[in-house]
Amino acid sequence: MWIVSSGLLVVGLVAFAVMWQIAEHLPDSDRGKAQIDAIKYGLGIVAAAGAAVALLVSVRRQQLSEYSHRLELRRQEHTEKDAAARHVTDLYTKAVEQLGSADAAVRLGGLYALERVAQENPPQRQTIVDVICAYLRMPYAEPDRSRTSAASELPLTELPMARPAPAADDSRGALQELQVRLTAQRLLATHLRWRADDERSQPQPEGFWSDIDLDLTGARLIDWNLDFCRLRKGAFRNATFTGRVSSLSVRFTHTADFSGALFASSVEFAGARFFHDAIFEGASFAGTAGFSGAVFGGHAVFRGTLTGVAVFMVATFTGNAIFQSASTYRIALDHAMVTPRDSREDAWPQGWRLARDEPTIYPNHWGLIYEPPTEQVNRTRSQPSEMNERRRDRVEE
Incomplete structure (x- = not known):
C-alpha cells in the first residue's frame, strides 16, 4: 500500500x-x-x-x-x-495426601478424589493409576474375616472384654484397610471394563480409560476381578491373589506377566485374549486354573508352574507354548488349537502331542493338541506336600 x-x-x-x-x-x-x-x-x-x-x-x-x-x-x-x-x-496433591491418612474414611475420600481427577483429565489417568497401584503394592496383612464375623455375632455380655484394646483396634483397622483396598481394586476394574463380545455394537463406555498399564508387582489382591476389562500391560510378578479371582474375557494388548504369582484359590481366565506374551512362569495355582477358550497371541510361558488342575480346552496358541517342568495334578488341552509353523519351539506337558488337523474341520489347517489313549492318566507328582507347603507359606505371609 x-x-x-x-x-x-x-x-x-x-x-x-x-x-x-x-x-x-x-x-x-x-x-x-x-x-x-x-x-x-x-x-x-x-x-x-x-x-x-x-x-x-x-x-x-x-x-x-x-x-x-x-x-x-x-x-x-x-x-x-x-x-x-x-x-x-x-x-491431585490433596488426594495423595489423603491416601496417607490414618483414617480409613479419609483414604477412601482420597481414592474417589483421584478417580474424579482422572475422569476429567485424561492425560493424568496413567499417573493416577500408578498411584493407586503403588498403594495396593504396599505391605498388607489380610485380617481373619471369619473370626471377626463370629465375634460380632456374640451378645454383648459374651464379648471378650478382657482382650487388650490395641488388638481390637488393630483388627478394626485391618478390616477398614481391607475396604479401602477393595475400593481401590473396584475403581481400577470399573474404568478398565470395556464391553463384552456380544456388545460390540454398543458404544464405548464413557468411563472407560484406554491404554492403561497396571504395575501390581508383589501386591496382595483380594477378590480380584478383571472380567471384560481391557488394558495394555499387566505386571503381576510375585503378586498374591486371595479369595475369588476372575478375569473372564480380559484383554491384554501387550505383555501380561504373572511370573511367580500365587493364586490361593481357583482362577478363571476363560475367553481371555493375550495379544502379546502371557508369562506365568513359576506361578502357583492352589485351585483350578481355567483358560478355556483363551487366545494366546504371543508366547504362552508356563515353565515351572505349579497347579492342581489346569484347563486349556478350546484355547488357541499362536506363539510358542512352553509348559516345560510344569508340575500339575491334571491338565486338559482338549480341542486346543495351535498355529502351525516350522519355527515353533513348543514344550507341551507330558503325554500331550501336536498334530495337524483335517481341513474338513478347520479349513486353515490348525494344529490340534491331543493326548494318546495310552497316556491318558492323571500325572500326580511326587512332591504334593512341597507344593502345598509353598502355597501355605505364601498365603500366610
Whole structure:
C-alpha cells in the first residue's frame, strides 16, 4: 500500500509538471485555463495519494488492533490453562495426601478424589493409576474375616472384654484397610471394563480409560476381578491373589506377566485374549486354573508352574507354548488349537502331542493338541506336600 501511495504522488507531480510545461507554450488566451487544469489534476492526484495513505494507516491500525486482541486471547487462554493445571495439581496433591491418612474414611475420600481427577483429565489417568497401584503394592496383612464375623455375632455380655484394646483396634483397622483396598481394586476394574463380545455394537463406555498399564508387582489382591476389562500391560510378578479371582474375557494388548504369582484359590481366565506374551512362569495355582477358550497371541510361558488342575480346552496358541517342568495334578488341552509353523519351539506337558488337523474341520489347517489313549492318566507328582507347603507359606505371609 505504501508503494501504491508513493507511486500516485509521483505520478501526480509528474503530470502537474508536464501539463504546466505544456501550458507555458500555449497562447496567452489558453495558457491560464491550461495552468488551472494542471493544478486541478495535480491536486486531485495528490489528494488520491493522501486518501490512500489515510486508508493504509486505518488498515494498519485495524491490523494492530486485531493482533493485540489475538494476543490478549492467547494470553487469557494460557492463563486459564495454567490456572486449570494448578487446580488439577492441587486436587491431585490433596488426594495423595489423603491416601496417607490414618483414617480409613479419609483414604477412601482420597481414592474417589483421584478417580474424579482422572475422569476429567485424561492425560493424568496413567499417573493416577500408578498411584493407586503403588498403594495396593504396599505391605498388607489380610485380617481373619471369619473370626471377626463370629465375634460380632456374640451378645454383648459374651464379648471378650478382657482382650487388650490395641488388638481390637488393630483388627478394626485391618478390616477398614481391607475396604479401602477393595475400593481401590473396584475403581481400577470399573474404568478398565470395556464391553463384552456380544456388545460390540454398543458404544464405548464413557468411563472407560484406554491404554492403561497396571504395575501390581508383589501386591496382595483380594477378590480380584478383571472380567471384560481391557488394558495394555499387566505386571503381576510375585503378586498374591486371595479369595475369588476372575478375569473372564480380559484383554491384554501387550505383555501380561504373572511370573511367580500365587493364586490361593481357583482362577478363571476363560475367553481371555493375550495379544502379546502371557508369562506365568513359576506361578502357583492352589485351585483350578481355567483358560478355556483363551487366545494366546504371543508366547504362552508356563515353565515351572505349579497347579492342581489346569484347563486349556478350546484355547488357541499362536506363539510358542512352553509348559516345560510344569508340575500339575491334571491338565486338559482338549480341542486346543495351535498355529502351525516350522519355527515353533513348543514344550507341551507330558503325554500331550501336536498334530495337524483335517481341513474338513478347520479349513486353515490348525494344529490340534491331543493326548494318546495310552497316556491318558492323571500325572500326580511326587512332591504334593512341597507344593502345598509353598502355597501355605505364601498365603500366610
